[in-house]
Structure formats: C-alpha cells, structure tokens
Amino acid sequence: MGGKPFTAYHQNLIEQAENQELNPETWFMPQLFCQLSPLPAANTDKNLFQRTNGNVKVSVLSSERVPAGGLVRLLLAWLTTQAKRQRSPELAIDTSQSQFLKSLGLSNSGRYAALLLEQVNRLARSTFQIERVVGNGVEIENVLVSRKALISMRPGKNSSWSSTIRLDEEFYQSILSNAVPVSAHAIKALTKNPLAIDFYCWWNWRVHSMSRRKQIEIPLDALKLQFSSETKERRDFRRKLENAAILASIFHHEIFNSTLFQSDKLIITKTNPHIAPK
Numbered sequence: 001m002g003g004k005p006f007t008a009y010h011q012n013l014i015e016q017a018e019n020q021e022l023n024p025e026t027w028f029m030p031q032l033f034c035q036l037s038p039l040p041a042a043n044t045d046k047n048l049f050q051r052t053n054g055n056v057k058v059s060v061l062s063s064e065r066v067p068a069g070g071l072v073r074l075l076l077a078w079l080t081t082q083a084k085r086q087r088s089p090e091l092a093i094d095t096s097q098s099q100f101l102k103s104l105g106l107s108n109s110g111r112y113a114a115l116l117l118e119q120v121n122r123l124a125r126s127t128f129q130i131e132r133v134v135g136n137g138v139e140i141e142n143v144l145v146s147r148k149a150l151i152s153m154r155p156g157k158n159s160s161w162s163s164t165i166r167l168d169e170e171f172y173q174s175i176l177s178n179a180v181p182v183s184a185h186a187i188k189a190l191t192k193n194p195l196a197i198d199f200y201c202w203w204n205w206r207v208h209s210m211s212r213r214k215q216i217e218i219p220l221d222a223l224k225l226q227f228s229s230e231t232k233e234r235r236d237f238r239r240k241l242e243n244a245a246i247l248a249s250i251f252h253h254e255i256f257n258s259t260l261f262q263s264d265k266l267i268i269t270k271t272n273p274h275i276a277p278k
Helices: 008-022 031-036 070-086 097-103 110-124 169-178 184-189 194-208 220-227 234-249 253-258
Strands: 026-029 048-053 056-062 090-096 126-134 137-144 146-150 160-167 180-183 215-219 259-261 265-269
Touching: 008 184, 026 031, 026 070, 026 184, 031 048, 031 126, 031 169, 031 194, 048 220, 070 090, 070 110, 070 160, 070 169, 070 184, 070 194, 090 097, 097 110, 097 160, 110 126, 110 146, 110 160, 137 169, 160 169, 180 184, 180 194, 184 194, 194 220, 194 234, 194 253, 194 265, 215 220, 220 234, 220 265, 234 253, 234 259, 253 259
Parallel strands: none
Antiparallel strands: 026 180, 048 056, 056 126, 090 160, 126 137, 146 160, 215 265, 259 265
16 A cells, blocks of 8 residues: 655554553444444535445435534544443433543543534434345335433533433444444544544454455445545545555554555455454
8 A cells, every 4th residue: 555655643643553552442333334434524514414335325314414524433432432331322421521532532622622512413413314225125224323412511621511312222232232343542543534434443344244255355436435425536535545544554554464455446355353343
C-alpha cells in the first residue's frame, strides 16, 4: 500500500499505538455498523442518508439531521462497550463534562462538548432501515439504537452531565450476541478520520467472517458504494481508502500485511482480527 507523506498526525497515531501495547483496552462496535458502514463521514444537513452493500441497502432517517463524522462513531463504540460490560440496555451518563470527555479520549473543550451533544441528539432521533433482496421480494428491517433517551447535558468546563439512554431491546441483544471487539485506542485516535474507523472496524469483521476461505476479492466499485458514496471517481476513492487502511494498520500491522489494493479490487488474505472474539 502507498499513502500520503509522514506527518505529525501519523506520529501521534504511532504514539497512541504504543500506548495500546502498554495498556490494551477492548471496546466493542455493533456488527451492523462494522458490516455496512451506514454513517456519512462528513457532516451533513440532510435527514436521509443511504448506502449500498451488495444486495443490502441501508437508509438512515432522522427527524433532524443524520448523525455523521468521527464523534458519532466514537459515541457508538462507547455505548456498545458500556452495554456489553454492564449487561444492561439502560446506560447512564452521570459525571462531569471533563470526566466524560476524558473517557472518550477528548480534551475538555466547549467545542468538543457541543459537537458530541449534537451527535447524541442526532443518534437518538434516527432510525436505520435495512432492505435486503430475498428471492423476488424485499425484506425490510427497521433498527433503532435508542428506544428512549433523557438528555440533560449542557456544554461548560465545570458542568455536570446527567443523562440516560435506553437502547432498543433488539439492538441491545445484537450487541450481546455479535458486537465486534476493537481497540479503544484505535477508535479514540482515529476519530478525526471516520473512514479509517470504518475500514478498521469493517476489516476486523471481514477477516473474522471469512471462516475457512483463505482469500477474498472485493470490487472497488462495490466498496465505493459502501464506504464513500460521496466520492465520484474510482481512483480517488481507492486513494482515500488506501490511506484509511494505512492509518488503521498503525494499530494492527496485519491490516497492512494482508490487504492488497489493485486497480479495480481489494484482496484480503486470511489472518487474525486485531482482537479475537470470545
């Protein structure tokens, strides 16, 4: 894989990866979000967003704007991890702003607090509609992340945040049964590059689901529909995805070793995911 020149951002990721080795921490991401990558990378004013993965189409519908960017991915990983650890769909945020942002690897700034609060509100108001082609028909499934939410969070360096989010029961059960283990350090460090988070999570799910297959080939045009419907040209998409893969491989070198980008396809050789499911 090629990529952009080495920068201070890359150096920071390397330092975070070294911290990962010294203090490993496992988080979890919903399998749905690893498999389908349904969220836009860039902020948007739209209340509908759609992506396609093979014979599956996923639509994100919101009463306001759809959730987007790195922070909502970070939030999803945190919610999934708390549900998995606590074995409960009822999740509470009852701490100071500074402590909560610190737990997410964010600095205690009004900007981050306001942006995160906006993503909490967007996610709580969203439905994920999944359409699968089944024979001559279409199967439609509506997925909710939050069944009920009481959001009481105001940005302010010394403010207290007290909110509860009740996950939808089916979504919660899916977390218990098939959430994908990921590195907390990777998710936190890659927040500024949502595509890198998507690729890292997708790659871990993909290699785990390969079963006995030694290698898979995926057309870049198919991956483009899944990962980046905003990018028009295949070569531009390939460059963006390859750079995302390089960033993800800083946290798990097997991503670099097992992934080959060709002009029209991506080849993945069977290997171990970053964190093996238990």
